[in-house]
Amino acid sequence: MTGHPKPAVCVLGTGLIGGSVLRAAAGAGYRAWGYNRSEIGAKAARADGYDVISDSEEVLRRAAERDALIVIGVPMPALGTILSDIRSFAPDCQLTDVVSVKAPVAELVHRHELGKHFVGGHPMAGTSESGWAASTPDLFSGAAWALSVDEGVRAEPWTRVARLALDCGAVVVPVLNAEHDRAVARISHLPHVLAEALAVEGAAGGNLALGLAAGSFRDGTRVAATAPDLVRAICEPNAAALLEVLEDTLRVLGEARDSLRANGTIADLVEAGHAARVDYDDNQRWAITGIRPGDHDWLAQLAEAGRRGGVVKSLD
Amino acid sequence: MTGHPKPAVCVLGTGLIGGSVLRAAAGAGYRAWGYNRSEIGAKAARADGYDVISDSEEVLRRAAERDALIVIGVPMPALGTILSDIRSFAPDCQLTDVVSVKAPVAELVHRHELGKHFVGGHPMAGTSESGWAASTPDLFSGAAWALSVDEGVRAEPWTRVARLALDCGAVVVPVLNAEHDRAVARISHLPHVLAEALAVEGAAGGNLALGLAAGSFRDGTRVAATAPDLVRAICEPNAAALLEVLEDTLRVLGEARDSLRANGTIADLVEAGHAARVDYDDNQRWAITGIRPGDHDWLAQLAEAGRRGGVVKSLD
Numbered sequence: 001m002t003g004h005p006k007p008a009v010c011v012l013g014t015g016l017i018g019g020s021v022l023r024a025a026a027g028a029g030y031r032a033w034g035y036n037r038s039e040i041g042a043k044a045a046r047a048d049g050y051d052v053i054s055d056s057e058e059v060l061r062r063a064a065e066r067d068a069l070i071v072i073g074v075p076m077p078a079l080g081t082i083l084s085d086i087r088s089f090a091p092d093c094q095l096t097d098v099v100s101v102k103a104p105v106a107e108l109v110h111r112h113e114l115g116k117h118f119v120g121g122h123p124m125a126g127t128s129e130s131g132w133a134a135s136t137p138d139l140f141s142g143a144a145w146a147l148s149v150d151e152g153v154r155a156e157p158w159t160r161v162a163r164l165a166l167d168c169g170a171v172v173v174p175v176l177n178a179e180h181d182r183a184v185a186r187i188s189h190l191p192h193v194l195a196e197a198l199a200v201e202g203a204a205g206g207n208l209a210l211g212l213a214a215g216s217f218r219d220g221t222r223v224a225a226t227a228p229d230l231v232r233a234i235c236e237p238n239a240a241a242l243l244e245v246l247e248d249t250l251r252v253l254g255e256a257r258d259s260l261r262a263n264g265t266i267a268d269l270v271e272a273g274h275a276a277r278v279d280y281d282d283n284q285r286w287a288i289t290g291i292r293p294g295d296h297d298w299l300a301q302l303a304e305a306g307r308r309g310g311v312v313k314s315l316d
Numbered sequence: 317m318t319g320h321p322k323p324a325v326c327v328l329g330t331g332l333i334g335g336s337v338l339r340a341a342a343g344a345g346y347r348a349w350g351y352n353r354s355e356i357g358a359k360a361a362r363a364d365g366y367d368v369i370s371d372s373e374e375v376l377r378r379a380a381e382r383d384a385l386i387v388i389g390v391p392m393p394a395l396g397t398i399l400s401d402i403r404s405f406a407p408d409c410q411l412t413d414v415v416s417v418k419a420p421v422a423e424l425v426h427r428h429e430l431g432k433h434f435v436g437g438h439p440m441a442g443t444s445e446s447g448w449a450a451s452t453p454d455l456f457s458g459a460a461w462a463l464s465v466d467e468g469v470r471a472e473p474w475t476r477v478a479r480l481a482l483d484c485g486a487v488v489v490p491v492l493n494a495e496h497d498r499a500v501a502r503i504s505h506l507p508h509v510l511a512e513a514l515a516v517e518g519a520a521g522g523n524l525a526l527g528l529a530a531g532s533f534r535d536g537t538r539v540a541a542t543a544p545d546l547v548r549a550i551c552e553p554n555a556a557a558l559l560e561v562l563e564d565t566l567r568v569l570g571e572a573r574d575s576l577r578a579n580g581t582i583a584d585l586v587e588a589g590h591a592a593r594v595d596y597d598d599n600q601r602w603a604i605t606g607i608r609p610g611d612h613d614w615l616a617q618l619a620e621a622g623r624r625g626g627v628v629k630s631l632d
Binding site for chain 2 (some may be wrong): 182220235
């Protein structure tokens with residue numbers, strides 16, 4: 001229908017992440033358009049030359065006509081409404097999302113009977129800013145883009161979403177929803193919680209403490225500058241996994257406190273933290289090869305490879 | 317004796333901070349030389365054209381001859397030894413330090429009967445690297461440089477150290493030792509502790525979690541890359557203040573955990589953390605004027621101004 005070499009992409013919610021997907025996809029040659037609930041945001045995108053309107057019905061009808069891949073970029077609290085719209089106007093489109101937490105999104109998608117063409121996704125990129133104004137086409141350059149390989153995921157939409165992620169400059173991390181959610185509780189949601197706590201403790205020291213604060217405080221509190229509603233929308237749907245890691249953090253910090261009080265040292269924590277940071281610095285993404293979407297047992301094989309740090313770097 | 321417009325500066329310990337003081341002072345026109353315990357470090361500094369040797373006696377005899385301002389840049393555990401050397405070879409030199417924690421340093425200086433010419437200092441700058449190789453002449457550019465205004469501090473050394481700090485590109489924050497130590501527990505030592513804990517929790521998620529980690533984890537764990545011995549040398553001498561703030565952090569995180577478990581929300585923490593980070597971003601350093609070192613009640617007046625966020629930007 002288009003003569004375009006790449007399929008159409010329809011982005012719902014053109015904030016930081018969705019907006020960046022729209023920019024990156026358009027830059028990579030996709031026919032791409034979008035919807036944004038706020039007309040102000042949609043107008044800002046149009047002013048930058050992108051086809052974004054605030055009428056979800058029209059946007060979704062076009063997606064249905066052109067067999068577009070739909071990318072859901074709305075925050076978690078707005079997900080139910082947008083899924084109802086998709087169910088009404090574009091129920092047969094292939095579907096992915098870029099919302100943080102994966103199991104609750106998948107559950108809601110299935111509840112709207114949209115699971116058949118759905119592959120959950122999560123590009124691991126962001127800034128403390130939000131909205132269209134903060135979006136950039138290169139936000140995903142070199143980033144990890146988690147993609148669900150849960151039971152029931154089909155090869156065709158998986159390949160299509162993976163190709164979009166690669167075209168946006170990312171590498172694809174195949175992962176089960178539940179494992180993704182436990183992992184991001186550790187490396188994305190806990191950093192937010194600790195940054196908020198650190199900011200609180202610093203400000204409690206008044207002007208003197210804030211005036212003395214340098215790089216360690218600035219970096220440690222950076223994500224506390226994120227809009228509170230957005231932080232809650234990211235962290236709270238992952239409450240169970242976050243609770244588990246928060247409990248463990250309290251244990252680790254409590255032990256450090258006990259050791260400092262009893263023996264004047266935080267050696268155990270500092271040694272372990274340093275070793276962990278070295279692990280992180282040394283962590284290498286290795287390229288998964290030889291597993292073709294649709295082959296026998298491909299989902300389980302990709303999940304296993306992703307668990308061991310493998311990423312999909314190409315689909316050839 | 318020198319015809320030099322600026323007094324001589326003798327730096328003891330040419331690691332990241334001391335080395336940067338040496339570079340910045342030399343760059344600002346001071347006659348500057350140094351001592352480093354490790355000959356490897358001293359050699360590296362000489363290779364860069366700086367006058368650094370590993371013979372403390374010779375370095376200190378020269379400081380005594382030339383009435384140099386001595387800047388102590390050794391880590392806390394090495395402080396006793398270097399103070400004994402100063403007591404032996406240059407007991408009448410004016411003296412400052414760039415060691416993190418202030419009350420324990422002052423106590424040790426007084427125990428070595430070197431308090432008369434001493435002004436404790438702490439430039440708030442650093443990186444996660446250490447050693448001469450990490451030092452740069454512009455490390456202190458725009459940084460806060462805390463300077464003790466405790467009872468007994470004399471105007472002449474205070475002015476001399478303040479001038480050095482300003483010449484290194486910093487602004488001077490007048491502060492009481494005890495208040496400094498409580499403040500840095502909040503904005504420097506707690507960030508280290510939380511970064512270590514975050515690194516531990518991230519690495520516990522294995523390759524998958526570390527592979528998904530992006531900006532929030534990278535920034536939140538940056539200072540966990542600091543050498544463990546150095547982190548301990550910075551934090552552990554401030555155990556009492558750190559314990560207090562660590563207790564409060566455990567309370568804050570525990571409340572967030574309770575709220576997440578009972579009500580599925582971390583709203584209170586997120587709102588408070590965001591407000592605190594905004595306070596930090598909005599915090600303005602205002603210039604203290606009209607208080608001359610040596611004037612009646614100058615120490616108390618400077619302490620009061622520093623407490624309210626004031627900084628000394630010039631000494632004219």
